[in-house]
Amino acid sequence: MSTHAPHPTSPSATDSAAAPLVEMRGITKIYPNGVLANHEVTFAVRAGEIHALVGENGAGKSTLMKILYGMERPSAGQIFLRGKPTTIHSPHEAITQGIGMVHQNFMLVPSFTIAENIVLGTEPSRGAFVDRRAAIAAAAQLAQQYGLSVDPEARVDVVPVGMRQRVEILKALYRGADVLILDEPTAVLTPQETHELFTAIQRLIQVGKTVIFISHKLHEVMEISDRISVMRDARLVGTLDKHEANERLLAKMMVGREVFLNIEKTPAQRGPLVLKVRNLEYATETGVEVLKGVSLSVYAGEILGIAGVEGNGQTELVEVIAGLRTPLSGVIELNGKSIAGLTPRQVRQAGVAHIPEDRLTNGVALTASIQENLIVDRYTREPFTRGGLMRPAAIARNSEALIEAYAIRAPDGSLPVGALSGGNMQKVVVARELSSQPKLLIAAQPTRGVDIGATEFMHEQLVRARNAGVAILLVSADLSEVMSLSDRLAVMHAGRIVALFPSTEGLTEEEVGLYMLGTKTMSQSEIESHW
Amino acid sequence: MEQALQAIFSATFVAAVLRVTTPILLPALGGLIAELGGVANIALEGIMLISACAGVLVSIATQSEWLGLLAGLAAGIITALVLAFFHLDLKADIILSAIAINILASGGTIFVVFLLTGDKGSTSALVSRQMPFIEIPIIKDIPLLGPILSGQNLLTYIAFIAVAGVAIFLYRMRAGIHLRAVGENPDAARSVGINVRSQQYLALALSGALAALGGVYLSMGYVKFFARDMTAGRGFIALAAIFLGGKTPLGTMIAALVFGLAEALSVQLGNLRVPNQLVQMIPYIATLIALVVYALVQRQRAIAHQRRFRQAPTP
Numbered sequence: 001m002s003t004h005a006p007h008p009t010s011p012s013a014t015d016s017a018a019a020p021l022v023e024m025r026g027i028t029k030i031y032p033n034g035v036l037a038n039h040e041v042t043f044a045v046r047a048g049e050i051h052a053l054v055g056e057n058g059a060g061k062s063t064l065m066k067i068l069y070g071m072e073r074p075s076a077g078q079i080f081l082r083g084k085p086t087t088i089h090s091p092h093e094a095i096t097q098g099i100g101m102v103h104q105n106f107m108l109v110p111s112f113t114i115a116e117n118i119v120l121g122t123e124p125s126r127g128a129f130v131d132r133r134a135a136i137a138a139a140a141q142l143a144q145q146y147g148l149s150v151d152p153e154a155r156v157d158v159v160p161v162g163m164r165q166r167v168e169i170l171k172a173l174y175r176g177a178d179v180l181i182l183d184e185p186t187a188v189l190t191p192q193e194t195h196e197l198f199t200a201i202q203r204l205i206q207v208g209k210t211v212i213f214i215s216h217k218l219h220e221v222m223e224i225s226d227r228i229s230v231m232r233d234a235r236l237v238g239t240l241d242k243h244e245a246n247e248r249l250l251a252k253m254m255v256g257r258e259v260f261l262n263i264e265k266t267p268a269q270r271g272p273l274v275l276k277v278r279n280l281e282y283a284t285e286t287g288v289e290v291l292k293g294v295s296l297s298v299y300a301g302e303i304l305g306i307a308g309v310e311g312n313g314q315t316e317l318v319e320v321i322a323g324l325r326t327p328l329s330g331v332i333e334l335n336g337k338s339i340a341g342l343t344p345r346q347v348r349q350a351g352v353a354h355i356p357e358d359r360l361t362n363g364v365a366l367t368a369s370i371q372e373n374l375i376v377d378r379y380t381r382e383p384f385t386r387g388g389l390m391r392p393a394a395i396a397r398n399s400e401a402l403i404e405a406y407a408i409r410a411p412d413g414s415l416p417v418g419a420l421s422g423g424n425m426q427k428v429v430v431a432r433e434l435s436s437q438p439k440l441l442i443a444a445q446p447t448r449g450v451d452i453g454a455t456e457f458m459h460e461q462l463v464r465a466r467n468a469g470v471a472i473l474l475v476s477a478d479l480s481e482v483m484s485l486s487d488r489l490a491v492m493h494a495g496r497i498v499a500l501f502p503s504t505e506g507l508t509e510e511e512v513g514l515y516m517l518g519t520k521t522m523s524q525s526e527i528e529s530h531w
Numbered sequence: 532m533e534q535a536l537q538a539i540f541s542a543t544f545v546a547a548v549l550r551v552t553t554p555i556l557l558p559a560l561g562g563l564i565a566e567l568g569g570v571a572n573i574a575l576e577g578i579m580l581i582s583a584c585a586g587v588l589v590s591i592a593t594q595s596e597w598l599g600l601l602a603g604l605a606a607g608i609i610t611a612l613v614l615a616f617f618h619l620d621l622k623a624d625i626i627l628s629a630i631a632i633n634i635l636a637s638g639g640t641i642f643v644v645f646l647l648t649g650d651k652g653s654t655s656a657l658v659s660r661q662m663p664f665i666e667i668p669i670i671k672d673i674p675l676l677g678p679i680l681s682g683q684n685l686l687t688y689i690a691f692i693a694v695a696g697v698a699i700f701l702y703r704m705r706a707g708i709h710l711r712a713v714g715e716n717p718d719a720a721r722s723v724g725i726n727v728r729s730q731q732y733l734a735l736a737l738s739g740a741l742a743a744l745g746g747v748y749l750s751m752g753y754v755k756f757f758a759r760d761m762t763a764g765r766g767f768i769a770l771a772a773i774f775l776g777g778k779t780p781l782g783t784m785i786a787a788l789v790f791g792l793a794e795a796l797s798v799q800l801g802n803l804r805v806p807n808q809l810v811q812m813i814p815y816i817a818t819l820i821a822l823v824v825y826a827l828v829q830r831q832r833a834i835a836h837q838r839r840f841r842q843a844p845t846p
Binding site: 092103106108117121123171 | 712
């Protein structure tokens with residue numbers, strides 16, 4: 001499985017597990033609202049290893065790491081560092097004890113330079129003044145030492161995501177971290193950037209650092225780690241050496257049952273053209289060009305996937321088609337009729353369903369009930385309204401049927417949606433959108449923040465809708481997801497479609513990654529030949 | 532008309548611009564610090580009023596302008612700290628708390644003045660002190676420049692020196708850099724051990740101090756008494772100057788000068804036979820126009836883009 005040669009084991013790693021570098025013993029965490037996040041978790045990390053911590057959302061791995069990093073206090077249990085009991089009450093205390101953390105949402109100040117961010121809080125100073133030259137020199141020296149290339153004088157908000165992540169790692173190293181906690185570091189990276197990150201992690205290990213790697217991408221976990229700990233339902237269900245583990249076993253440990261990681265799907269039965277987009281242009285109110293002439297076609301009974309690093313116009317493309325943003329120019333046709341410039345409601349009535357990428361703000365109304373969320377696009381129509389009055393019985397019947405059909409785990413439909421887990425919340429959205437009998441379904445990041453079980457369910461639903469003849473436009477930052485689900489695959493970069501593959505057969509993530517980075521571009525005629 | 536033009540293109544007019552810019556610039560610099568610290572302070576108006584009042588009353592009682600200045604400063608800082616306590620410790624909404632302070636300041640100052648002097652309008656019947664006006668040797672004898680740069684009130688000099696001071700504080704000093712980090716990404720600041728709460732206390736205290744200087748200038752420099760609601764919206768115009776100035780010290784100063792120019796103009800025209808009510812509207816209309824222009828400039832690029840796209844031939 002691994003493409004890396006095993007690194008030379010450091011002496012401490014060959015020691016028995018008796019004196020681990022970090023040991024969390026019997027950690028229990030109960031939040032004030034009664035949620036049990038960790039239950040008697042014992043977790044040990046040896047010096048010089050890459051230790052992966054995997055588990056579904058809500059399994060408790062973030063809580064465990066927040067406790068280690070001093071952001072949360074355990075209700076019970078003890079932390080040992082280098083064999084000695086210790087307490088960590090704040091991130092600052094964690095840092096002084098040599099523990100650094102790279103958060104998923106970067107903790108950077110956007111308008112500050114990279115050097116300023118690296119030294120923030122512990123700046124080299126002359127009196128009350130910051131010694132900027134010393135800060136830049138320190139950042140450059142550190143970057144050089146660990147092979148993490150950054151431009152110390154560039155502002156953080158203009159550099160790519162991969163570099164921002166390196167800044168975060170350097171920030172931790174600048175503060176003398178020996179143990180680095182990386183929270184889902186590859187979620188925002190292209191395959192190439194992921195590869196670079198892994199090389200950098202290997203280098204950190206060689207100079208004696210220890211890395212805790214939180215992830216749910218099992219193939220990455222198998223590639224990079226020495227040992228893997230799996231969490232489920234607030235408990236640590238096991239720690240495996242890499243050679244004992246495989247993806248299937250890990251998935252089973254995470255979910256607690258057999259999981260089908262591969263998406264079963266028959267070849268697409270492509271029907272007539274449903275969505276036709278030509279030369280779509282869009283700029284934000286402040287004048288930033290986001291879509292620079294996007295053209296694509298989606299046919300009935302197929303899934304057209306759009307891959308790309310986030311922020312290359314995918315969000316805007318989806319929202320323009322869904323009627324949430326007004327394009328500057330271009331053609332958007334549904335079954336031959338223009339839907340450009342229509343209101344979202346008119347677009348929906350024309351037969352477009354939309355699973356928005358930001359579920360919490362655009363997908364559901366958190367304080368409204370499941371029943372209400374399931375009818376927000378149709379409450380003005382029969383049978384939910386008659387004579388201007390809502391009909392509670394019909395609304396309740398509708399929600400009961402959908403809760404059952406989409407296996408939404410909720411006691412009843414009157415519960416506010418905000419009380420549901422991410423996966424069940426997404427099921428509410430999917431149930432509403434698919435039950436509207438759409439001709440076109442736009443699914444943006446449909447499985448983001450959703451656990452493996454629910455992901456499996458979403459994938460099944462998408463394939464089922466496709467087989468029923470719905471045209472599906474799928475946008476996902478998860479490259480393996482978009483590659484395995486799509487019948488045809490487009491790649492977006494800098495507001496343009498830079499590649500369109502008529503099939504995903506034989507396509508590798510690395511190949512797609514080159515287009516995502518913009519290093520490769522298909523000719524316009526080749527793209528058009530696949531329209 | 533000729534008379535008016537003559538008045539405007541004179542050194543005394545430019546000197547007047549600096550004079551009326553001072554009570555806008557000082558609170559604007561304070562508001563800028565608070566804004567960049569992530570604690571927008573819209574209580575500048577109220578703080579100015581309280582400081583203007585406290586300064587005059589103490590200077591009447593002690594017959595010392597310096598004790599008056601000190602009292603004004605203390606009153607401003609304490610008021611700002613009260614706002615900070617409500618917002619940062621009691622978790623009250625900062626806008627609502629600031630509105631409460633503004634209303635309290637308007638009624639409270641005149642109440643105190645009435646209690647102490649028996650006058651509900653102003654303290655002009657009593658002898659209060661003024662901050663010194665400073666003649667700068669050599670410069671004062673330069674033609675044209677002399678009358679502009681020399682002979683201004685001490686607080687006017689302080690206001691313009693404070694522009695550089697605030698810039699150095701915000702961009703070169705540890706405390707200022709930490710303060711901006713807190714304002715931009717409090718989680719990032721917290722994660723490197725910066726105390727967000729104390730930085731925001733500092734930001735509000737500094738904004739209170741600068742607004743206080745603006746208030747003291749009004750009652751102990753610009754004029755020599757405290758009058759009901761004498762700030763006349765300058766604390767709010769200062770807020771407009773911050774945003775118009777792109778949230779930088781230099782930009783804020785330029786914006787404050789633009790507003791100062793408008794106000795000086797209204798003073799000049801007031802001497803002519805133009806209806807008084809019309810003339811007094813000038814500073815406020817200038818603020819409105821400036822904000823509209825600002826919004827239009829912001830959108831200009833977008834409009835240019837759209838035009839370009841529309842003209843592009845669609846194949």
